[in-house]
Amino acid sequence: MRWINYKPSRITALTLALCPFILVLLAYAIGSAARLADNPADKLLPGIAALGDAINRMAFTPDVRTGELFLWADTLASLGRLGASLGIATAIALVVGMLVGMFPYLRALLAPFIAVVSMVPPLALLPVLFIVMGLGEVSKITLIVIGITPIMIRDLAFKVLDLPHEQLVKAQTLDASSFQIAMRVVLPQTLPRLFTCLKLQLGPAWLFLIAAEAISSDSGLGYRIFLVRRYLSMDVIFTYVAWITLLAVIMNVALDWLRVAIFPWTRGTAQ
Amino acid sequence: MNLLKTAAIVLAATTALTLPAFAQAKTDFKVAWSIYVGWMPWGYAEEHGIVDKWSEKYGITIEVTQFNDYVESMNQYTAGAYDAVSLTNMDGLSIPAAGGVDTTAVIVGDFSSGNDAVILKNATELADIAGQTVNLVEFSVSHYLLARALDSVGLTERDVNVVNTADPDMVGAFQTADVTALVTWNPMVSEILALPDATSVFDSSMIPGEIIDLMVANTEVLEANPDFGKALAGIWYETVSLMTSDTPEGAAARAAMGAASGTDQAGFEAQLAATKLFADPKEAVAFVTSPDLSATMDRVRTFLFDKGLLGSGAPSADVIGIELADGTVLGDPNFVKLRFTDDYMQLAADNAL
Structure with missing residues (x-):
């Protein structure tokens, strides 16, 4: 038998999946123990107890000065920014993506422009955004929207263009107007793709969020990481990185679950 | 079992960060520095052969890297990737010392005397800052x-709203x-003050000698290799006496350092004017041995402790020991992690390098 035909059982698959995680944790524990043996005050690779202490301090102990629970306050601030920008980006991408995908005149007008704009590295625009829009929330949300919207528009427009031409012809023989075709033929088939598209853009969205928060902010997950970096508080940084990863994983799973719940026919397909 | 052990070691060695350098006699040293008016001589010395000259004299090599x-x-x-670094007295206490790395200030280069400033827009009194949002690192x-x-006008941090903002912005x-x-530092201060509505309402010349720029080295490395400290002092004082001299060579050095820090000779000289540079090692020795340094470090460590920067579990500002030039220790004598010394600067003052 060829190697491509060997398949692991469920138990083996689970064990194999856990292996890289355990290896990384093991490597960390060994490296941390070695450094701590050399210098008990080492901050670079804090031990498990120090990490537990950091979690307790950031998530469950109110700050002496402000009374805030930092982890939750930061999470709330970051998710607020992320939510607002994902909402705006999704709305723009759906509308513009469908228009560009459906109407050849609009496609001729906008498609090359969007293609070029999507190539602009958003982080390079950050200094400009800060001058034009100030250091507040607007510039942070704008950065994320600029960063992910053009790619989402293109993705959705391609999806619309990929729809079988026969469907559009059929709808027209049934005397559907352009608006009716948009609402009844194109939209239902584009929406599931929107979920997947959003899911794929979560990574870049987090990246832009943290970059914006690093430069100017008074709360947020990225703000905290770049603040404590000043005094090498790796215990807090590791805690926050793990938390951000967990949030991203949850959002990923939730979007997939939501898509299947709303559009059951997309289960198991590569939407 | 052996295989497993080897695998674990290889894994740890490759994924974990390199372990700190073991303190022993060695001949290759690495120095890190970053752009700031008081540290520009390090870049100049590297480019113009002064580093090589002193390294050769002591039979060592010194690699100077700009960050x-x-x-x-x-x-x-x-x-542990570098043996020495340029930093301020405050950061020396909150970063390497609080991180358990025993650090010695080899050279006290200068203190800020106007290079750091509180700047208000459309207001001329410091007291006007009450209730405002203040952008700073x-x-x-x-x-x-x-x-x-804030302390000087009877206000506290509760009276303002601090927003963390990166210095380049x-x-x-x-x-x-x-x-x-x-609140920021030069060269940003001079650029901002050139704008029409900006007024400096408080600057570091009003707290002279409190923001000190140092070249520090790992104490263990330094004790095992005193020649490294001597070479650093030699490099520093040769370069600084060149840059402060009123000669064409001195002007050329100032122009080169100005260009390297993104300004020109005039801009660099303006920043130097806001810096109390210890060009004469005798002045630096007098500064580091004066009792004022103890009072300054006490203020600094109290500030750091209030901000929780001496470690989350620190019971008081005494948690880290700071050894002064006369051997007295501020804080825990069993956990001395920041040391001031006049050893190397005194050698320079005595022309004994």
Whole structure:
């Protein structure tokens, strides 16, 4: 038998999946123990107890000065920014993506422009955004929207263009107007793709969020990481990185679950 | 079992960061520095052969690396990748010393005398800062300066709202409508003060000798290799006496350092005027042995402790020992991690290098 035909059982698959995680944790524990043996005050690779202490301090102990629970306050601030920008980006991408995908005149007008704009590295625009829009929330949300919207528009427009031409012809023989075709033929088939598209853009969205928060902010997950970096508080940084990863994983799973719940026919397909 | 052990070691060695250098006699040293008026001589000395000259004299090699990011240079030093780094007295205490890396100030280069400033927009009195949002790099010397400034007019940090802002963005930030107060350092200060509505309401010349720029080295490395410290002192004082001399060579050195820090000779000289540079090692020795340094470090460590920067479990500001030049220790004598010494500067003063 060829190697491509060997398949692991469920138990083996689970064990194999856990292996890289355990290896990384093991490597960390060994490296941390070695450094701590050399210098008990080492901050670079804090031990498990120090990490537990950091979690307790950031998530469950109110700050002496402000009374805030930092982890939750930061999470709330970051998710607020992320939510607002994902909402705006999704709305723009759906509308513009469908228009560009459906109407050849609009496609001729906008498609090359969007293609070029999507190539602009958003982080390079950050200094400009800060001058034009100030250091507040607007510039942070704008950065994320600029960063992910053009790619989402293109993705959705391609999806619309990929729809079988026969469907559009059929709808027209049934005397559907352009608006009716948009609402009844194109939209239902584009929406599931929107979920997947959003899911794929979560990574870049987090990246832009943290970059914006690093430069100017008074709360947020990225703000905290770049603040404590000043005094090498790796215990807090590791805690926050793990938390951000967990949030991203949850959002990923939730979007997939939501898509299947709303559009059951997309289960198991590569939407 | 052996295989497993080997695998674990290889894994640890490859994934974990390099272990700190073992303190033993060695001949290759690495120095990190970042752009700041008081540290520009290091770059100049590297480019113009002064580093090589002194290294050869002591039979060692010194690699001088410029970092674009000051915090990263300190983090690299703390991680053990560098033997020496340029930093301020405050950051020396909060980063390497609090991270358990025993650190000695080999050279006290200068103190800020106007290079750090509190700047208000459309206001001329420091007291006007009450109720405003203040943009600054949190936990930096700017934050310390703000605390000292507020203290001088009977205000506390509760009376303002601090927003962490990266230093390269300060000049742009000041020109946006929602930024009305900020604290930063040169060269940003001079650029911002050139704008029409900016007024400096408090600067480091009002707290002279409190924001000190140092070249520090790992104490263990230094004790095992005193020649490294001597070479650093030799490099420093040769370069500084060149740059402060009123000769064509001195002017050329100032122009080169100005260009390297993104300005020109005039701009660099303006920054130097806001810096109390210890060009004469005797002055530096007098400064580091004066009792004022103890009072300064006490203020600094109290500030750091209040901000929680001496470690989360620190019971008091005494948690880290600071050894002064006369051997007295501020704080825990069993956990001395920051040391001031006049040894190397005294050698320079005695022409004994």
